Amino acid sequence: xxxxxxDGLYKEFSxxxxxxxxxxxxxxxxxxxxxxxxxxxxxxxxxxxIWLLSHDAGDVITDKDRAMAKxxxxxx
Numbered sequence: 553x554x555x556x557x558x559d560g561l562y563k564e565f566s567x568x569x570x571x572x573x574x575x576x577x578x579x580x581x582x583x584x585x586x587x588x589x590x591x592x593x594x595x596x597x598x599x600x601x602i603w604l605l606s607h608d609a610g611d612v613i614t615d616k617d618r619a620m621a622k623x624x625x626x627x628x
Contacts, residue, residue: 554621560592560605561617565628567598576600579627589620 554563567573577593577600584590592603602624604617 554618556613557603560603561613561621562601562603563621563624565600565602567600570597573598573600576628580624583623583627584620587620587623589616591620591624 554561556562565573565576567576573595577595580591580593580602589604589606592605594601604613604620605611606614606616609616
């Protein structure tokens with residue numbers, strides 16, 4: 553479940569191994585490019601942490617972030 557934090561809409565995803573985590577990141581990258589809405593993220597072996605924030609709206613969480621979160625969940 554996505555959480556609203558001071559750093560943006562946040563969620564951590566866990567996978568079987570690094571290859572699965574990297575494949576997920578590749579899918580998310582394609583979605584981000586298509587939507588022109590790029591996440592802040594971190595990867596460590598089988599874990600991917602993602603934050604979404606709309607910089608053009610003053611660094612706040614917007615409907616654009618919520619829609620991107622839904623698209624990311626569909627990529628998981």
